[in-house]
Amino acid sequence: MNSTRHAGALDIFRIYAAFLVVAIHTSPLWSFNETADFILTRIIARVAVPFFIMVSGYFLFPYIKKGDWHYIWRFCKKMGILYGISIILYLPLNIYAGRYNRSNFWLEIPKDILFDGTFYHLWYFPALLIGVVLVTLFVRIMGLRITFVISTALYMVGLFGDSYYGVARQIPFLNTLYDQLFAVFDYTRNGVFLAPIYLVMGGMIFNENKQLSLRTSMIGLAISSMLLIVEGLLLDHFSLQRHDSMYVMLIPCMYFLFQLLLRIPGRSSKSIRDVSLLIYLIHPWMIVFIRGFAKLIDQQKLLIETSLIHYLLVSILSIAAAGLISYIWQRGKKPLPSKDSRAWIEIDLEALVHNAQTLQKLLPKRCKLMAVVKANAYGHGDVVISKTLNQSGIHTFAVATLSEGIRLRTNGIKGDILILGYTNPTNVDLLRRYHLTQTVVDYSYAKRLNDSDKKIMVHVKIDTGMHRLGIDSRNLSELERIFNCNNLVIEGVFSHLSVSDSLTDDDIAFTNKQLDEFYKTIEILESKGFSIGKIHIQSSYGILNYPNIPSDYARAGLALYGVLSKNDKIRTHVKLQPVLSLKARIAAVKEIQSGEAIGYGRTYTAKTNMKIAVATIGYADGIPRHLSETNSYVLLHSKKAPIIGRICMDQIIIDVSYVDEVKANDVVTIIGRDGVEQIHCQDLAEKCGTITNEILSKLGSRLPHVFNNVHKDMAHTQ
Structure with a gap:
């Protein structure tokens, strides 16, 4: 069975990608070596935004392929809301910078919102939104392969308005074309020319039946990365770049990088996704804060001009602020009882x-x-x-x-x-x-x-x-x-x-x-x-x-x-493992005298002095009411504790006379393992004269599920 579709490493790399974006805007190596900084921030770091877009394409593709506009609309709505919040977040900086004091304000603001972003890093949101809509339409109408061809052609058009602009300027009709394009938007690294190819690449990788081996991915990434660096340096040397977001070799580089990450095991984490997004959103404010603080204490040379320190401070403040915001957000949610409280x-x-x-x-x-x-x-x-x-x-x-x-x-x-x-x-x-x-x-x-x-x-x-x-x-x-x-x-x-x-x-x-x-x-x-x-x-x-x-x-x-009917004989030799356990807490422990009756209907009378406990589970949770009539038991402290008296709606009563140190809040196992003892679902079903399907399907809706060995982003959905 194919088990290679890991998402955990993708989440981990989101953090690296977020810090690469911070590097683009802080130039950490500038004060040491300008060429090294150019390689880092203008070439290597350009993988960051395409990576974010490819991840979206990878996970959106099954819905794009099937034309699930409901899900796609939900995704676009979420991104649109984040974009709107970001516009508001950076409105004070735009006003301070005089960005919207221009005479052509009413022409510039629609262009910024739709294509360029209302702040320099916010172009990602409209690019993603436009790209998702275009790719969905193309895939639904023409299929994935033709969409890839169209997206590649659009990317090539974008290249000549970006890193290869110097070539386009030498060709009259291309020069005229790009003059017209740049009247509509400031850059070709947008949702029309850049985003579609990376969304399609993410979708194509998801759709592939066979992924690349780890070795092939590593070799491919190494070679394409070296060629990407050479391409970037040559373009810079010949002064061909109008901007530096789009390279030819960036496409194979992203392909091999993504394939490599899918081969690396790792746990998917919603917290990491949230923090990486917050770093991306808020780091410009951290830049402004550090520059203001440096000016206040007259330490511009150390905190700003020493570029590596500047980068590290912005990164540290960004991740600290992102973590704090995430923590406050989680704390602000209405508290709920823990799932294993009853x-x-x-x-x-x-x-x-x-x-x-x-x-x-x-x-x-x-x-x-x-x-x-x-x-x-x-x-x-x-x-x-x-x-x-x-x-x-x-x-x-x-x-x-x-x-x-x-x-x-x-x-x-x-x-x-x-x-x-x-x-x-x-x-x-x-x-x-x-x-x-x-x-x-x-x-x-x-x-x-x-x-x-x-x-x-x-x-x-x-x-x-x-x-x-x-x-x-x-x-x-x-x-x-x-x-x-x-x-x-x-x-x-x-x-x-x-x-x-x-x-x-x-x-x-x-x-x-x-x-x-x-x-x-x-x-x-x-x-x-x-x-x-x-x-x-x-x-x-x-x-x-x-x-x-x-x-x-x-x-x-x-x-x-991992559930079969008891004593069934099967031809194959397999060892299946039970997936489900059913547990409850002890609410109270009592001493009962000989001759005293217990529970509804007084169906059980103590023959000797005994110790009993009340467990917080009953027939409203799916425990068969007549289970107490079948000499059944639960497990407590790795020992069997008989069920006595009638099963109540919310409790069962058990005999704990021979179980040491029983106290309130101890855990009782109704189905599952406790030490060397184990109760199978089929044991319970046999006692009740029914089948395991009935026992499992009647487990009450008020029983929460606690998932072990689960990715955090999945558990909250249940």
């Missing part, structure tokens, strides 16, 4: 990734896992589970309802999302807006979807013997009519095995009959010229007992979460 679910994301990799290894090479994340990922937390799987290389998901699909999409989940259940045809527009794939269960339903006169992505479900949803495999005429629906874009065909969890002779024979029916139906449809798309029939037990079935996808549900 009762909670713990999720081990390393176990999740382990299970996904283990299941993938069982399958044929062409077959990929489709992660089933319906019912809040079986109680595990669908958004963070899906984001983790996205980062691990899984890009196909299955849900049960339209709202589940929309929730994943609006939280940034990339890839295909198949709705396994029914969606009202009146909601066709939502299927299209969020790029969701709908299951077709019969011709009547297919016709209602088709009558919307809008293209809808679908998978067709074939009933091979379970007799739940799907078109009977023998009803070929109905299947043909579905395949002839003009507005249904059929991307797959699937079925469901009803007894793949059983290895009795009779059930094995029935499963083989289902498989024969499924592949026979597909063969007939293909012989009639229909495009079947992707096929899938295995769920968790289908993977474990019939791993070699020739399919494109295998739907992994319970097995993905």
Whole structure:
């Protein structure tokens, strides 16, 4: 399974990029060596803004590709708000500098806002906004490759108005062209000429099936960086530059740099992203502050003219101010109780990734896992589970309802999302807006979807013997009519095995009959010229007992979460790890005398003097009410503590007579491991006479999720 899509190193490099921008505006090596400073600030540091733009292109591309204007609008709105705040932030400096005292104010201000930025570093925001809109339109209309060609052509036009302007000045018609362009904006390093190519490059890297090796990336970066420096020095030597933001070799340099960063492991961090953005925004104010302070204490020579000290002071103040602002912002948020203050679910994301990799290894090479994340990922937390799987290389998901699909999409989940259940045809527009794939269960339903006169992505479900949803495999005429629906874009065909969890002779024979029916139906449809798309029939037990079935996808549900039914026999030898634990706190500890009754209905009477504890979890949290009647227990201090009395809505009562040093706030484990003892979800299900699916899916909505081994930018979304 592809696990190379790391985002952590990209976040870390944001800080370096932010300090490179500070270097551009402070020239740290100027007082030591002008050539060295030129190489640093006018050549090497020019990777900073293209890097920021490429990161945006990398993460926006799946939404651009699918035309998710809702998400793109949200992104542009966020950037627009930041730009507006920045304009206000630097308005005092602009007024002080007399920037808006010019007679042509009403001509200059629109140009500044739309292209040049209202302060020298703010051009990034309008460039990004214009670039995103242009690239989205181009990709949707003409595709990624043609958009790359167009973006490259625009970049070349920009080059001759920037680093190669001296060449353009020697050609009359180009000289005239650029005179006209510079009447509209001051620089070609803007959203029309610079931003599109780097947005497209980010998108193309995201879209690549195979990334460069670490060695190739390093060699490519080293060579392209040296050529970039040579290019910059030659252009400066021959005085060809009008500005110095755009170079030919900057494109391959950025490509190899980005590929290298994707190969370096690192943790994604929202805090780092916030701080790097704040450094970029506020560092000019730090420059003004230091210059004013130096003048006040008459230390301009030390604090300003000694360029390295000036740079270091601006950098230190910028990161300190950014950290303080971020801290105040976080502190200003309304405080909430900690997630583990009462009762909670713990999720081990390393176990999740382990299970996904283990299941993938069982399958044929062409077959990929489709992660089933319906019912809040079986109680595990669908958004963070899906984001983790996205980062691990899984890009196909299955849900049960339209709202589940929309929730994943609006939280940034990339890839295909198949709705396994029914969606009202009146909601066709939502299927299209969020790029969701709908299951077709019969011709009547297919016709209602088709009558919307809008293209809808679908998978067709074939009933091979379970007799739940799907078109009977023998009803070929109905299947043909579905395949002839003009507005249904059929991307797959699937079925469901009803007894793949059983290895009795009779059930094995029935499963083989289902498989024969499924592949026979597909063969007939293909012989009639229909495009079947992707096929899938295995769920968790289908993977474990019939791993070699020739399919494109295998739907992994319970097995993905390390949960199977107790005592089930499976053909494959796999070691899956439980992902979920369920825990609660002790609220009170009491001494009970012999003969005293405990709980509602007085169903439990103490036979001897005993010590009991009340744990803060109950049937409102999904604990089955009759669990206390099944000789069940919880774990406390690595020992078993029997559940006694009836389960209450918010509490359970446990016998802790033989557990040492029990006190309020101690942690009780209902599902999971405590020391050498462990309670599996299947143990709980067996006690209650039900299946693990029911236990997990009924875990209460008031139970917060605590994610272990998680990137910080994911955990807050759940």
